[in-house]
Amino acid sequence: MFLSVFDVFKIGIGPSSSHTMGPMSAANRFLDLILSPDWPRPKGAAIASIRVSLHGSLAFTGVGHGSDRAVILGLMGERPDKVDPDRMDEIVGLVRATGRITPAGHPSYAFQPKEDLVLDKKTPLPGHANGMMFSGYDRDGRLLLKRIYYSVGGGFVVTDTELETMRASKAQASERKVPFPFSSAKQMLEMAARSGLSIAQMKRANEETAMSREELDAGLDQIWAAMTNCIDRGLKGEGIMPGGLKVKRRARMIHDKLQEEWRSNKTNPLLANDWLSVYAMAVNEENASGGRVVTSPTNGAAGVVPATIRYYLHFHEDADAAGIRDYLLTAAAIGGIIKHNASISGAEVGCQGEVGSASAMAAAGLAAVMGGTPEQIENAAEIALEHHLGMTCDPVGGLVQVPCIERNALGAVKAVTAASLAIKGDGTHFVPLDACIETMRQTGVDMNERYKETSTGGLAVNVVEC
Numbered sequence: 460m461f462l463s464v465f466d467v468f469k470i471g472i473g474p475s476s477s478h479t480m481g482p483m484s485a486a487n488r489f490l491d492l493i494l495s496p497d498w499p500r501p502k503g504a505a506i507a508s509i510r511v512s513l514h515g516s517l518a519f520t521g522v523g524h525g526s527d528r529a530v531i532l533g534l535m536g537e538r539p540d541k542v543d544p545d546r547m548d549e550i551v552g553l554v555r556a557t558g559r560i561t562p563a564g565h566p567s568y569a570f571q572p573k574e575d576l577v578l579d580k581k582t583p584l585p586g587h588a589n590g591m592m593f594s595g596y597d598r599d600g601r602l603l604l605k606r607i608y609y610s611v612g613g614g615f616v617v618t619d620t621e622l623e624t625m626r627a628s629k630a631q632a633s634e635r636k637v638p639f640p641f642s643s644a645k646q647m648l649e650m651a652a653r654s655g656l657s658i659a660q661m662k663r664a665n666e667e668t669a670m671s672r673e674e675l676d677a678g679l680d681q682i683w684a685a686m687t688n689c690i691d692r693g694l695k696g697e698g699i700m701p702g703g704l705k706v707k708r709r710a711r712m713i714h715d716k717l718q719e720e721w722r723s724n725k726t727n728p729l730l731a732n733d734w735l736s737v738y739a740m741a742v743n744e745e746n747a748s749g750g751r752v753v754t755s756p757t758n759g760a761a762g763v764v765p766a767t768i769r770y771y772l773h774f775h776e777d778a779d780a781a782g783i784r785d786y787l788l789t790a791a792a793i794g795g796i797i798k799h800n801a802s803i804s805g806a807e808v809g810c811q812g813e814v815g816s817a818s819a820m821a822a823a824g825l826a827a828v829m830g831g832t833p834e835q836i837e838n839a840a841e842i843a844l845e846h847h848l849g850m851t852c853d854p855v856g857g858l859v860q861v862p863c864i865e866r867n868a869l870g871a872v873k874a875v876t877a878a879s880l881a882i883k884g885d886g887t888h889f890v891p892l893d894a895c896i897e898t899m900r901q902t903g904v905d906m907n908e909r910y911k912e913t914s915t916g917g918l919a920v921n922v923v924e925c
C-alpha cells in the first residue's frame with residue numbers, strides 16, 4: 460500500500476475536503492470524461508446539458524459545506540488547488556444568471572442550477588455516504604453518459620467501480636512499488652528495525668521512487684508555505700463567518716492578546732496551549748470562510764498539523780526546514796495507515812476519523828522532530844488517536860464551524876501532550892496503534908448515522924441556530 464504525502468496533504472479550498480473539494484474534483488473528472496474516448500456514444504451524438512444529484516451526507520449538509528457551489532465551479536473547469544477564492548462568487552453567479560456551463564476547451568452546456576443540481580436526501584447511493592451522480596444528455600434530452608462518484612474523505616474521489624476495486628483489494632490511491640510498503644504500524648516498525656531507518660527516511664525512500672529529492676523537498680516546502688500562509692491570513696481575518704450561524708472569527712482577537720502578553724513579559728502558565736489554539740483556530744476560521752487550506756488529512760481537521768508545526772518552530776530551539784519535512788513525511792505515514800485500515804472521513808466514522816487522525820499524525824510528526832524512535836512515534840500517534848475514539852461529527856447547521864474550529868485547537872493540544880508523554884517513555888506501551896485504528900473503524904461502523912456528518916444529531920440538533 461502506498462499513499463503519497465501529496466495525497467494526504469493537498470492544497471485546496473474550504474470549508475470541507477469531502478464536501479467541497481471532493482464534489483469539485485468529481486465535476487472535474489466528469490468534464491474530463493466527456494471529452495475522452497472512454498465511453499461509447501452514438502454516432503454524431505453530443506452532450507448538450509448536464510444534471511447532477513448529490514446524495515446522503517452531501518445532500519444533508521451540502522449547502523452549508525458549499526458542495527453545490529463546488530460542483531458548479533468544478534463543471535466550469537476550476538480545480539481545488541488553482542481556483543482563486545476571490546473569484547468564486549463571480550463564476551457561480553455567472554452560471555446561475557446564464558444557465559450555461561462554459562469550461563475552457565468544451566462546448567457550452569445547459570445547466571440551470573435550480574433544476575439541474577439536486578440535493579437528494581431520500582436516496583442514498585449504496586457505496587458511500589457521500590455519493591454524487593453526474594449525467595450528460597443530448598439536445599433531445601436522451602441520456603448519453605452517467606457516472607457515480609464517491610467523495611471518500613480528504614478530497615479523494617473515486618467512481619463506484621474504483622470503490623469496489625479499492626475495497627476488494629484494500630488498494631489505496633496507488634499500487635506503486637515502493638521499497639517500504641508498510642500498510643500497518645506493525646509492519647512500519649518491523650521495516651524500521653530491519654532497515655535502521657527512521658519513519659521519515661522510509662517514507663522519503665518511498666516518495667523518491669516517483670520524483671527526485673529536490674522535487675520532493677520543493678513539494679514539501681510548498682505544502683508548509685500554504686499551511687503557514689493560511690495561519691497568517693487567519694490571524695488577520697475579522698467579522699462573521701459565512702453560512703448564517705453568525706459565528707464570529709476569534710483568532711485575531713486572541714492573537715492580539717497573546718502578543719500583548721508577550722510584549723509585556725506577563726507570565727502565562729498556558730502559553731504553549733494558547734499559541735497552539737490560536738494557530739489552529741486561524742486555519743479553521745479561514746477554512747470556514749472558504750479560503751485556501753491544506754487537507755491535513757481533511758479540511759475540517761486542517762488546523763491541527765499546521766498549528767503543531769508553528770508550535771515546533773516557536774518553542775523548539777533547533778527547529779528548521781529539514782525538521783518540517785521530516786514532520787510532514789512522518790505524519791503522512793501515519794495518516795496513510797489510518798486511511799488504509801479505517802477512514803479519515805467524518806461521514807464514515809465521525810470526527811474521530813478527522814480530528815482524531817489529524818491529532819495522531821501531528822503527535823507522530825512532533826515526536827519525530829523531538830528525536831523520537833519509531834516506537835516512540837507510534838506510541839505518540841496511538842495516545843492521540845485513543846483519546847479521540849468515539850468522537851462524533853455533528854456540525855451545527857452543517858457548517859464546519861461549531862464544534863470544528865475549537866475542536867482543532869484541542870486536537871493540537873492533545874497532539875503535543877501525546878508526543879511529550881511518548882518521548883518520556885521508551886516506546887513500549889499497552890495499546891498498539893493498529894488496535895486503536897481498528898477500534899476506531901469498528902466504532903465508526905457502530906456509530907448511528909445521525910453522528911456522521913448529517914447534522915441530524917448531537918450539537919447540530921441541540922443548539923438553536925439564530
Ligand code: SF4
Pocket residue numbers: 759760804805809810811813814851852853854858859860862863866912
Ligand atoms: S465535527 Fe469534525 S468531522 Fe465533523 S465537520 Fe467538524 S471537523 Fe469535520
